Amino acid sequence: MRQKFLHENYLDLADSYHSIGSLHSDIVNYLKALDFYDRALKISEKTLPENHPVVAATYRDIGTVYNHMGNYSEALKFHDTALKIKENVLPDNHSDIATSCDSIGSVYNNMGNYSKALEFTIKHAK
Numbered sequence: 001m002r003q004k005f006l007h008e009n010y011l012d013l014a015d016s017y018h019s020i021g022s023l024h025s026d027i028v029n030y031l032k033a034l035d036f037y038d039r040a041l042k043i044s045e046k047t048l049p050e051n052h053p054v055v056a057a058t059y060r061d062i063g064t065v066y067n068h069m070g071n072y073s074e075a076l077k078f079h080d081t082a083l084k085i086k087e088n089v090l091p092d093n094h095s096d097i098a099t100s101c102d103s104i105g106s107v108y109n110n111m112g113n114y115s116k117a118l119e120f121t122i123k124h125a126k
Helices: 002-026 030-047 053-069 072-089 095-111 114-125
Strands: none
Touching: 002 030, 002 053, 030 053, 053 072, 053 095, 072 095, 095 114
């Protein structure tokens, strides 16, 4: 019983960290956002299955912050991890997969790699 209680509280803490990260991202405080997203990710990876949608969402949000910061290689790394998790657990036509493809396309667009951006945007449209 104690273990279940600790597990639930730990996940609540991860959710709080994720929310704080989102708020910092919204006000363009990207370093703080990354700090809180990282805290949320560490807890989520310890307490949830590795292919859990919450883990994928945190990877996605970290990728988005890196994209906004102009660190495109890191953005791609995190968005790609999020996409792989989603492809492992969701049906092929799920909207979260399309959203991840769109996010990756956005990074490639920002990099000026328009052919790759188009490739992922088309994948998103399917």
